[in-house]
Amino acid sequence: MLLIADPGEPAALAERIADYLPERLQSPDRPERRWTTCVRRKPYLPDEQADFTDVIDTVDPSSEQEDIVVYLTDLPRREDTLPVVADVSVDHRFAPISVAGVGGVRIERRIRTVTELALARVLGEPELMPPGAARRYPCVQIKDGIRYLAPSGLRRLRLLSGMVRANRPWRLVTGLSKVLVGAFATGAIALATNTIWLFADTMGPWRMSAATVLSIVAMILWLILDHELWERPTSPEERDRSVLYNTATVVTLVIGVVVLHVALFCLLLFTACLTLPPELLSSVLGHG
DSSP: EEEOOOOOTHHHHHHHHHHHHHHHHOOOOTTTTTOEEEEEOOOOOOOOOOOOHHHHHHHHHGGSSSOEEEEOSSSSSEEETTEEEEBTTTTTEEEEEETTTSSSHHHHHHHHHHHHHHHHHTTTTTTGOOTTTHHHHHHHTTTTTEEEOOOOOHHHHHHHHHHHHHGGGGGGGHHHHHHHHHHHHHHOOOOOHHHHHHHHHHHHHHHHHHHHHHHHHHHHHHHHHHOOOOOOOOOOOHHHHHHHHHHHHHHHHHHHHHHHHHHHHHHHHHHHHHHHHHHHHHHSOOOO
């Protein structure tokens, strides 16, 4: 069996699943059958809107030496507005699986379940299906096979969380390391001026919180505009897709910028504790 995966989280999942699947698929009724798995890191799909037929033509599973091909992609796939977790072609013995479609939590467990479900369908062995998986993931017949949809209830929120996780917002801090260094240097210099102390003492928590929120919003807007991250639909059919992608972008940036601000706050607080004695602050502010 061949596991193809997009670089990043899908590839890491594929490596872990490859170690687990041979033992899981071993059937006591067929002791002579032995499973081997290999992993290939390569992105095939440039667009989530590719039809299943186009996915089959792009990957071309029939050209592979392995009997079954499973493709893990971090692109979200949908049928109208319903998130798709997997497509299965029994004829081509091929199953693309959307990592984003399973959500943003317990990803490995869910991907294992969907992979086993797809393999059981390809092999025609229902006993290999995880308990309750067929009921949890509803399926519909499509032109070239079977399509498994996300579980009912909070489907769009589940897809959104999967897309945000695929964006890896925590890595935004490393991407903005120069901004962090510049902001820390500016803040460290500002700590040495008593005007900043007086501002902080007289503004109060509400106005300080409002200033923090405004600074976060300003940075998010700058990132979106400077890097052209906002998608504008060119047709009514693309409006829903654009809303989903723009929402995922905003949530990703909010998480990343908030982490950046927390890191900056901790650095400046540590610097202030080292350099500013309480007696000096008290003499300037006029109270303890």
